[in-house]
Structures are given as C-alpha cells and as structure tokens.
Amino acid sequence: MSGTRREPDVRRRIRDMFDDAGVRGWLHVADLRRPTACVTIDPDEPVPVGSVYKVPLMVTFCRLVDSGAVDPRQRVTLGAADRIPGPTGTSLFRDEVSMSLRDLVVLMMTISDNTAAHAVLRRVGTAAVEAACRSLGVPDTHIHGGAATNFERLVTETGAESLSAAMRHLADNDTTLPTAVYDPAYKASATPAGMARLLRAIWTDQAASAESCAFMRDIMGKQPWGHRLASGFPYDDVTVSGKTGTFGSMRHEAGVVELADGSTYTAVVFTQAARADSRLPRADAVIGAAARTAVEELRGNEEPEGLPESIAGAREARPRRR
Known part of the structure; x- marks a missing residue:
C-alpha cells in the first residue's frame, strides 16, 4: 500500500489469510478516485485469468459500438457447432438460438456464458481487444483467443483425446500437469494492477463513451455470484459489481465495491489453490475476505474516527438482495 506506515501489517495479514485458505494470492485494491492509495500483493505479475478475460472483451465491444464499427443489435444465430463448453447459458442449449450481440455481451458478463x-x-x-488494451494502458492484458483457444491448448498440453478428458486431467490432483497449463504466456492473462486500471477506466467513463460505460457498470452489477468478492461485503447498502474467473485450481474475481457514502474501490483478487477440486469454498471466500481487509485498511487511513458501521461489522449482516 502506498504512503501508509501500516503497509507491512496489512499485507502480512492478507498473506496469512491466503495461506490459511490454501492458496497463492495476488491482490490489488485501490481507492477509485485516488488510485495511488492501494493495497497490493504481487500486482504486476501476469496470471491466467479464466473468464475475467471477458472484461476487456466487453470494453472492446463497447468501443467498437461507439465508433460505429459494430451494430449492437446485430442478430447472431448459434447452433450446435457454435457451442463452447461451459456450465451456464447458451453453452448448455441443445437447439439453435438467435439474439443480438448486445444481449450476448450481457450473458457473457452476468452468467459467464462461454x-x-x-x-x-x-x-x-482478438487484435481489436489487444489494441484496446494497449490504448487504455493495460498492454499486459492478453486474451489469446479466449475460452475456445484456451480449451484447444489444454487438450494439446495434456495429450488428452478430448476436451472432457483434458478437463478430467486438470481436476485430478494426483496427475502432474505440464507447466504450460498454467503458463500466462499461453492463456488469457492479466496482472491485478492492469485489471484494476481497466475497471477504473470503466467506472470513470474513460474506457468508452459515458453511455457505454454506464452499460458496462450495469451488467457487471447484475452478476449473480455472491460467493467470492461479494461475500466480504454482505450488506444491503454496499454494491459489489464484478466478473469471476475459474480455471482448474484458479479462482478469481475483478470488481468494484461501492459503499453507501459514495466511496468506491477497485478490487482485484486472483488465487491459485494447491488442488483443482471443482468446489473450493475456502478459496472462494478468501477473495472477499482479503478485499474487505484491504478496503478497511484504506478507510482506516482516511477516517481515523472510525469506519462506516456496515464495513466495521458493528451490525448483523443482512442477506444481500441482487
């Protein structure tokens, strides 16, 4: 964290939280309006990000809509040959479906439809996404063809006969995987600092037009998953918007936390567990807990008289309404 005497303590506490959850963690949490006020752990290290790549893809789509190069209402028909494996949305459909590009963006961001x-x-x-990232000052963000290319590489890297077999290899904790499986040079990847910079651009209307940025903020706020970043802020007067990412032993979320008093924080937490079980609740929960610890630290440095009641945990948490 920049410019505070308590930096070593908060970073040590967060590292201990990662250790207790059985994960390696990367983190960048910053005040939206004062980005140099931040808590970080290895913020400039590239990490395979799974579906978090959909954030720069969304930004690029919106920039192309703003320029007139893409019509957001263009209809797209998806059949069986277009299916990319995934547990949500049109990835599960059996029949042909048609919808607008804009609605496809909504599906990919809210329920992570591959x-x-x-x-x-x-x-x-892909070239347009890379160009947009460079233009926005995040040249260390790469998508490498998105989920489809990542899955193709996984089959090659594991030597499996099919994607389903490759995914079984990935989930088998007794199998030694090639190092390339989690190499950011070959997977959709980003740094925590770069992703935080991209989120800040969306929330300050710098990533695209004001109308497009409002659209992006709206759909990121409609993500239904509450088990990662949002789990650290379970209050009705705190808004958490984000995008999760999951790949093998990796669990991530990149998002923005908005408090009732208007203070806002970008929060990017990436983790990698020692195991690749399909359910890793402690790895999920530490994402929210680490982000909350960082936000409390930043607010404690700003407001010595105390934290807002909801963040300080002085009242019982109410269920989140989403």
Whole structure:
C-alpha cells in the first residue's frame, strides 16, 4: 500500500489469510478516485485469468459500438457447432438460438456464458481487444483467443483425446500437469494492477463513451455470484459489481465495491489453490475476505474516527438482495 506506515501489517495479514485458505494470492485494491492509495500483493505479475478475460472483451465491444464499427443489435444465430463448453447459458442449449450481440455481451458478463463470449469475440476480433488494451494502458492484458483457444491448448498440453478428458486431467490432483497449463504466456492473462486500471477506466467513463460505460457498470452489477468478492461485503447498502474467473485450481474475481457514502474501490483478487477440486469454498471466500481487509485498511487511513458501521461489522449482516 502506498504512503501508509501500516503497509507491512496489512499485507502480512492478507498473506496469512491466503495461506490459511490454501492458496497463492495476488491482490490489488485501490481507492477509485485516488488510485495511488492501494493495497497490493504481487500486482504486476501476469496470471491466467479464466473468464475475467471477458472484461476487456466487453470494453472492446463497447468501443467498437461507439465508433460505429459494430451494430449492437446485430442478430447472431448459434447452433450446435457454435457451442463452447461451459456450465451456464447458451453453452448448455441443445437447439439453435438467435439474439443480438448486445444481449450476448450481457450473458457473457452476468452468467459467464462461454458460447456467448466466443460469438462476441468472433465479431470483435482478438487484435481489436489487444489494441484496446494497449490504448487504455493495460498492454499486459492478453486474451489469446479466449475460452475456445484456451480449451484447444489444454487438450494439446495434456495429450488428452478430448476436451472432457483434458478437463478430467486438470481436476485430478494426483496427475502432474505440464507447466504450460498454467503458463500466462499461453492463456488469457492479466496482472491485478492492469485489471484494476481497466475497471477504473470503466467506472470513470474513460474506457468508452459515458453511455457505454454506464452499460458496462450495469451488467457487471447484475452478476449473480455472491460467493467470492461479494461475500466480504454482505450488506444491503454496499454494491459489489464484478466478473469471476475459474480455471482448474484458479479462482478469481475483478470488481468494484461501492459503499453507501459514495466511496468506491477497485478490487482485484486472483488465487491459485494447491488442488483443482471443482468446489473450493475456502478459496472462494478468501477473495472477499482479503478485499474487505484491504478496503478497511484504506478507510482506516482516511477516517481515523472510525469506519462506516456496515464495513466495521458493528451490525448483523443482512442477506444481500441482487
């Protein structure tokens, strides 16, 4: 954290939290309006990000809409040949479906629909995403063809006969995987600092037009998953918007936390567990807990008289309404 005497203590506490959860962690939490006020752990290290790549893809789509290069209402028909494996949305459909590009973006961001994301990426193009990231000052963000390419690489890297077999290899904790499986040079990747910079651009209307940024903030706020970042802020007067990412032993979320008094924080937490079980609740929960610890530290340095009641935990948490 920049400019505070308590930096070593908060970083040590967060590292201890990661250790207790059985994960390696990367973190960047910053005040939206004062980005140099931040808590960080290895913020400039590239990490395979799984579905977090959909954030720069969304940004690129919106920038192309703003320029007139893409019509957000263009209809796209998805059939069986277009399906990309995934547990949500059109990735599960058996029949042909048609919808607008804009609605595909909504699906890929809210429920992380892989087939929807692949359809948007086909229209936008990988080169456009890379160019947008460079333009926005995040040249260390790469998508490498998104989920489809990542899955193809996984089959090759594991030597499996199919993607389902490759995924079984990935989930088998007794199997030694090739180092390339989690190498950010070959997977959709980003640094925590770069992703925080991209989120700040969305929340300050710098990533695209004000209208497009409002659209992006709205759909990121509709993500239904509450088991990672949002679990650290379980209050009705705190808004958490984000995008999760999961790949093998990796569990991530990149998002923004908005408190009732208007203070806002970008929060990016990436983790990698020692195991690749399909359910890792402690790895999920530490994402929210670490982000909350960082936010409390930043607020404690700003407001010596105390934290807002909801963040300080002085009252009983009420269920979140989403």
